[in-house]
Amino acid sequence: MNVMDGNMTDGRFALKLDTRRGAVDMSHGSGGRATAQLVAELFRRHLDNALLAQGNDQAAFQVPAGRMVMATDGHVVSPLFFPGGDIGSLAVHGSINDVAMSGARPLYLSAGFILEEGFPLGDLERIVVSMAEAARRAGVPVVAGDTKVVESGKGDGVFITTTGLGIVPEGVEISGGLARPGDAILVSGSIGDHGIAILSKRENLEFETEIRSDSAALHGLVEAMLETVSEIHCLRDPTRGGLGTTLNELAQQSGVGMRIMEEAIPIKPDVAAACELLGIDPLYVANEGKLVAICPAGVAQDLLAAMRRHPLGAEAAIIGEVVADEHGFVQMETGFGGQRMVDWPAGEQLPRIC
Secondary structure: OEOOOOOOOOOOOOOOOOOOOOEOOHHHHOOOHHHHHHHHHHHHHHHOOOOHHHOOOOOOOOOOOOEEEEEEEEEOOOOOEEOOEEHHHHHHHHHHHHHHOOOOEEEEEEEEEEEEOOOEHHHHHHHHHHHHHHHHHHOOOEEEEEEEEEOOOOOOOEEEEEEEEEEEOOOOOOOOOOOOOOOEEEEOOOOOHHHHHHHHHHOOOOOOOOOOOOOOOOHHHHHHHHHHOOOOOEEEOOOOOHHHHHHHHHHHHHOOEEEEEHHHOOOOHHHHHHHHHHOOOHHHOOOOOOOEEEEOHHHHHHHHHHHHHOHHHOOOEEEEEEEOOOOOOEEEEOOOOOEEEOOOOOOOOOOOOO
């Protein structure tokens, strides 16, 4: 049953949903009155917009001219609430950013919820409110969705899947396969913030200052970049697997190598200290509000200036260059003047991170 669909046109029920003391039960996934009440009093109440209010099993809308882009993301982060965000805002930002990395303007989102029996309705409402606020700030509404409930012990509170839809403006051609030797590699800001914020809550770590997730919607930054430099070759948000994995993905996709400079990569002192303490390489720690950009070297300074003028790119830096390499190796010049391979990670350093 569609989470935002019919069977609730009057919105009135005998008893109000108790989001202070109540919990999800199996009846909320039955497709009957309890489901309709959950949809009406929680999801529709906070996510409401004109397309959602159509009350159908799908959202119907006009699409402007251009190439369409669609991306989908599953979110299983643990813990659900963390400094700088939660699974609700993260779900919105994740799909918006995947759409934006093509240079597209995100238009709409859909959301699917898998709820575990016994999950507190108050926590669910907190997640939905956060999701609604993130969507409103981004200007990208949630227009359709679905809810399912699984028995206690067969889930982990709540999982969210979001799908984003966008339109690429005419003349924009951005792809992971377009990096060319001589291109400059840029990153929009400090790396590792999200992953370490999550880990600090899991392990009850305390630092002098709170490390917060960088979770944010990046389409405004991308738009500002394209207004200044139209010939951006690649964009990618270095989420799960971090910067190191993302550079390897792009190198393989484009059939090139990459050389980066350790001292040029922005990283907050607290994040660097936490990584050293935990034995984690910050190059492989997840980010949720940063992007990697690859462009011709001749326009790199212009692109850097445009990024730094935007609040989400204030710490942007040029961190290296694309080189010819049939093996697709990513290499880093270390702070000591040596070189090391930045290889694909052998496993996942931080599971359940996004």
